[in-house]
Every structure is written in C-alpha cells, then in structure tokens.
Amino acid sequence: MxxxxxxxxxxxxxxxxxTPVRTGGRGGRRGRAVLIRGRRRVGKSRLVEEFLERSGLPHVFFTAVGGSKHEDLAGFTAELAASALPESSRVADVTAPQTWDAALTLLASVLPTDTPSVVVLDEMPYLVxxxxxxxxxxQKAFDRTLSKLPVLLILVGSDLAMMEQLxxxxxPFYQRGTEMVVPPLNPAEVGTMLDLPPAEAFDAYLVSGGLPLILEEWPVGAGLWGYLEEALRRPTSALLVSGExxxxxxxxxxxxxxxxxGAIGHGERTFSLIGRAAGxxxxxxxxRALELLVSRRIVTADHPLSTRPSRETRYRVADPYLRFYLSFIGPRIPTIERGRGDRVLSALxxxxxxxxxxxxEPVLREAVWLLAEDHLPHGTDVIGGYWTRTNDPEIDIVGADRSPIARRITAVGSIKWLENKPFDDRDLARLRTHRSQLPGADDTTPLLAVARSGCTADGVVHLGPSDLIAAWG
Structure with a gap:
C-alpha cells in the first residue's frame, strides 16, 4: 500500500x-528553513524521510526525545558523526558540546560549502x-552561517501551538522559515487509499482520523466492521496503541x-457537564484545563453562529481518531488485552x-465549507452550527458571511447521516421550524440537506456522500 x-x-x-538552495538565492544567501507542523502520527517524519530519499542529498536527521539538554546535545553530536555529510568523520572524536551555540557551530563546520545538504531537527518543541x-x-547560527551555506534546515514538531509561535x-526565528502544515489524510484520500465508496470512506476517516499508521494496516476494500473485528483482536494494533x-x-x-x-471524549460538551464527569x-x-487543551489544538471550543452574540460554548475533541479512541478504545484496553475484543466490538x-x-458533523461542515462556492449563496464565508442552552433549536449547519456574530445568514441546513433513511418531508418541516428560530434567518434563507441516504423532499439543496467527498478532490 x-x-x-x-x-x-x-x-x-x-x-x-x-530549489534556491541548489541554484542560489538573492544576495548570495542559499540557505533556507522550513517549519513543519502537524498532529502526532500524521506522518511528518516519514514525509521528510521520503523527501530526503528522493533528493539524494547528504543530510543529518536528529530527533529529540524529550530528555535533558545534555542528552539532546549528546544525541545530536552522535547523529552528526554518523551522518552522510562529507566531513562528518571530523566529529567522531569530538566531545559533545555543552551549549546549542557550540553544537550549531560544530554543525556549520562540517556542512559542505559547494553542494546542497539538508539538516533535520525533529520534535523541536522538546528542545525549546x-x-x-x-x-x-x-537564530544566530542561521543568520551568521547557515543561511550563507547551501543547506535546507527542516524543523519539525507535533506541538501545533508552539510550532506556530516559533x-x-x-x-528569535520570526520570518526566517517557510511554514508547512502536514494534515492527516482527508476523507477522499482515505477512500482512495482503501478503495472504499464515499459513505464508507467517511466511516473509515472517523475511526482512523486519516492517520497513515492505522490506514496502512487496514486491508484494501475492507469495510469498517471487517477492519475493527481484526484490529480489536490485536493489542498491538495501531488503532489501539496510537491513542495511548x-x-x-x-x-x-x-x-x-x-x-x-477523557470527559469530553466520552461525549460531554458543556462546561458544567464536563466538570461533573471529570470528578x-x-x-x-x-x-485552566480547558484553556490548556484548546491552546494545544487538542480540543475545539465551538460557539453558536447567528446574528446575535451568545455565551454558549461547546467543547469537542478536534482529532477524529482521538475522539474515537477516547469513546471506545481507551477505557476498554484491559478487556482487549484479556482477549475479549469481541465484547468491545459489540458495545461499539x-x-x-x-x-x-x-x-x-464537524467533518461534514468542513466539506460544506469547501463546497460553498458551488452550492451555497455568494458570500458564504463561514459554516457553523447554532444552539441554545436548552437545545431548542439545535441547527446542524449555518452558513454566514462571518463569525462568530454574522451580519448575514446565507443558508440553514440539517445533517441526517443514517443508513436507509433519506431526508424526507418531516425533516424538511422541522428544518423550516428551526430556521424561523435562528436570529438572522427568514423564510427566504436557502435550506440545505446533508444526507447519507438521499433526499425525498423538495425545496432544499441536497448533498450526499459523493458530493461531499468531492470537496477534497
């Protein structure tokens, strides 16, 4: 695969x-830097390894492991000595430097001056x-030395917030590097990788989160239940170990x-219910805990979208795989280790x-946002949802010109993601009622039905799995 x-x-x-590292840049500065960020286990390091293999350039690849400063410096020196850089043998008998100033000076001394090379610092947030x-x-090493050499410096990290802040x-490193985000594979890529039809591709995405390690063990053409039955028999499955x-x-x-x-992963969404479930x-x-989770991009805080301000906030796990793991796998690891994955499968x-x-819902909202220009009124720049404290109404999809307080509501929609149950006239009547309760919407606001199993109602724009998967085409 x-x-x-x-x-x-x-x-x-x-x-x-x-390219400019190979050919030369302005003012004789050929050195370049790239800051790569992405969630854990999305394949950032593997991507860089593939790039290095394809480039064929001499390089050093150092991965920080979260140890002490001196352990990191010793590990970096050892990787430098073992690398394919032309002058790396000069480092073999060198005592590990005591500072990063000295370590980066040592690095610059063994980089080639006439041919391109690559330096990779993986899991850089640990070093910071x-x-x-x-x-x-x-910053000092890059400005004084590395930027003048034909070297590409690749800085990789899984702490999204910290990598953004760098x-x-x-x-110190402000505007010195090109930023790159490595996302998980999207639902369309999951469907292509596993050779699944659109509706089943969305199911596979919700379970795998688009993580390559999980998808690589998912048999091509296998449906959700076929894969889960096999994965839950093996305590070493990527589906189980990636979460922990x-x-x-x-x-x-x-x-x-x-x-x-864990409380949010189990389905609690409001401040009070999360606090109660967390003991x-x-x-x-x-x-403080919620602020930490949101700052690390692990949890998303959603707000109602309408033309009126609202203090209502709902929390959800941002990563689909981690949400699945926290809901079904993590609490049941002991059961799986006892060889009773069948019980977990039954509960699932x-x-x-x-x-x-x-x-x-958030996955489909993203798809609708990507498709807005083709299927929704002009000026639909954001897609969200709407709810009140009593959930009356609770609206799955709201299109608007801006958030969190819109000037104009452009569309109102409902998600019905069930097998063998299309969006019908009763669903349409309910959607119309909810539209009448949404601040900023009126009887002329277009209606949207996002349905897994088709639509039998008239007077509503319908998007099904094939339409939605095309958003990432």
Whole structure:
C-alpha cells in the first residue's frame, strides 16, 4: 500500500524550497528553513524521510526525545558523526558540546560549502522547552552561517501551538522559515487509499482520523466492521496503541487536563457537564484545563453562529481518531488485552449510529465549507452550527458571511447521516421550524440537506456522500 497517497503537494512544496538552495538565492544567501507542523502520527517524519530519499542529498536527521539538554546535545553530536555529510568523520572524536551555540557551530563546520545538504531537527518543541536559549542560538547560527551555506534546515514538531509561535513576531526565528502544515489524510484520500465508496470512506476517516499508521494496516476494500473485528483482536494494533502514545506525549504531567479530555471524549460538551464527569472539578481548575487543551489544538471550543452574540460554548475533541479512541478504545484496553475484543466490538456496534451522528458533523461542515462556492449563496464565508442552552433549536449547519456574530445568514441546513433513511418531508418541516428560530434567518434563507441516504423532499439543496467527498478532490 502506498503510504504517500495525498502527499504529492507536500513533497512538491519541499522540492520548491530546495530549489534556491541548489541554484542560489538573492544576495548570495542559499540557505533556507522550513517549519513543519502537524498532529502526532500524521506522518511528518516519514514525509521528510521520503523527501530526503528522493533528493539524494547528504543530510543529518536528529530527533529529540524529550530528555535533558545534555542528552539532546549528546544525541545530536552522535547523529552528526554518523551522518552522510562529507566531513562528518571530523566529529567522531569530538566531545559533545555543552551549549546549542557550540553544537550549531560544530554543525556549520562540517556542512559542505559547494553542494546542497539538508539538516533535520525533529520534535523541536522538546528542545525549546528544555533549553530557553535554543531559539536564540538557532537564530544566530542561521543568520551568521547557515543561511550563507547551501543547506535546507527542516524543523519539525507535533506541538501545533508552539510550532506556530516559533514564527511569530518577537520570537528569535520570526520570518526566517517557510511554514508547512502536514494534515492527516482527508476523507477522499482515505477512500482512495482503501478503495472504499464515499459513505464508507467517511466511516473509515472517523475511526482512523486519516492517520497513515492505522490506514496502512487496514486491508484494501475492507469495510469498517471487517477492519475493527481484526484490529480489536490485536493489542498491538495501531488503532489501539496510537491513542495511548499520543496522550502520553501530550500530557506527560498534566493528569487533570487528561481527565478533562477523557470527559469530553466520552461525549460531554458543556462546561458544567464536563466538570461533573471529570470528578466535580472546581471551576478554576476546569477553566485552566480547558484553556490548556484548546491552546494545544487538542480540543475545539465551538460557539453558536447567528446574528446575535451568545455565551454558549461547546467543547469537542478536534482529532477524529482521538475522539474515537477516547469513546471506545481507551477505557476498554484491559478487556482487549484479556482477549475479549469481541465484547468491545459489540458495545461499539450498539453505540455506533448515535456516536457517528455527532462525530461526523464537524467533518461534514468542513466539506460544506469547501463546497460553498458551488452550492451555497455568494458570500458564504463561514459554516457553523447554532444552539441554545436548552437545545431548542439545535441547527446542524449555518452558513454566514462571518463569525462568530454574522451580519448575514446565507443558508440553514440539517445533517441526517443514517443508513436507509433519506431526508424526507418531516425533516424538511422541522428544518423550516428551526430556521424561523435562528436570529438572522427568514423564510427566504436557502435550506440545505446533508444526507447519507438521499433526499425525498423538495425545496432544499441536497448533498450526499459523493458530493461531499468531492470537496477534497
């Protein structure tokens, strides 16, 4: 199976940045930097390895492991000595430097001056956390030496917030690197990789989150239940181990945030219910935990979209795979390890339809947003939802010109993601009633039905699985 389905754009982007390194840049500065970020286990390191293999250039690839500063410096020196850089043998007997200033000076001394090379620092947020001087040392080395050499510096990290901050105003490395985001594979790429029809591709995406490691063990052509039956028999399956490894890396010490995340993963969405499910946390502790989760892009805080302000906030796990793991797998790992994955599968079957109905909503909203120009009125620049504290009404899709407070509502829609139950006249009547309760909408606001099994009602724009999967085409 090709692990690089959907990665052509990223490989091309890296090749484009490499071009001036090969040919020369303005003012004689050939050195370039790229900051790559993406969720854990989306294949960032594998992407870089593939790029290095295709480029054929000498390189050094160092991965920080979250140890002490001195352990990182020793590991970096060892990788430098073992690398294919032409002068790497000069490092063999060198004592590991005590500072990153010295380590990067050592690096510059062994990089070729007449031919291109590549330097990769993977899991860079670990280096930043462990040593406050690292960013300044990197900026100084890049400005004084590396930018003048034919070298491509690739900085990789899974801490999305920190990687974004590295290239912001006031930080040492500001505007010195090109930013690149490596996303999970999208639903269309999942369908292509597994040779699944659109509706089943969405199911596979909700379970895998588009993570290559999970998709690589998913048999081509196998439906959801065929894969799950096999994966739940194996405690070593990527479906099982990826979640725990992600949580351990994200929360090595923040047990309270992990508990709050578990409550959200189990389906709690409001502040009060999350606090209760997390062991009756006091409001201050809960607020701090939620702020941490949102800042790390692990949890998303959603707000109602209409022409009126609202204080209502709902929380959800941002990553589809992690949401699936927290709902069904994590709490049942001991059962699977006892060889009773069949019980987990049975529980999953019982809850799947209702769980999927909620979990698929943000994915389908993204698809509708991507398709807005073709299917929704001009000026639909955001897609969200609307609800009140009592959920009367609760509207799945709201199109508008801006958020969180719109000037104009452009469309109102409903999601009905059930097998063998099309969107019908009763659903349309309910949608019209909800439209009348939405601030900013009126009887002329267009209606949208997003339905897995077709639409039998008139007077509504219908989007089905084939239409929606095309959003990523």
């Amino acid at each position: 090709d692990g690089f389905v959907g990665r052509r754009a990223e490989l091309k982007a890296l090749a484009d940045v490499l 956390r462990e040593d406050p001087t690292f960013e300044g040392a990197l 290239n912001t105003y006031g930080r 490894r992600t949580l351990a890396a994200e929360f090595p010490t923040e047990a309270q945030a992990r508990t709050v995340l 009756d946390l006091n409001p201050g502790s809960l607020t 079957r019982d809850s799947w339809t209702s769980w999927r109905g909620r979990a698929v």
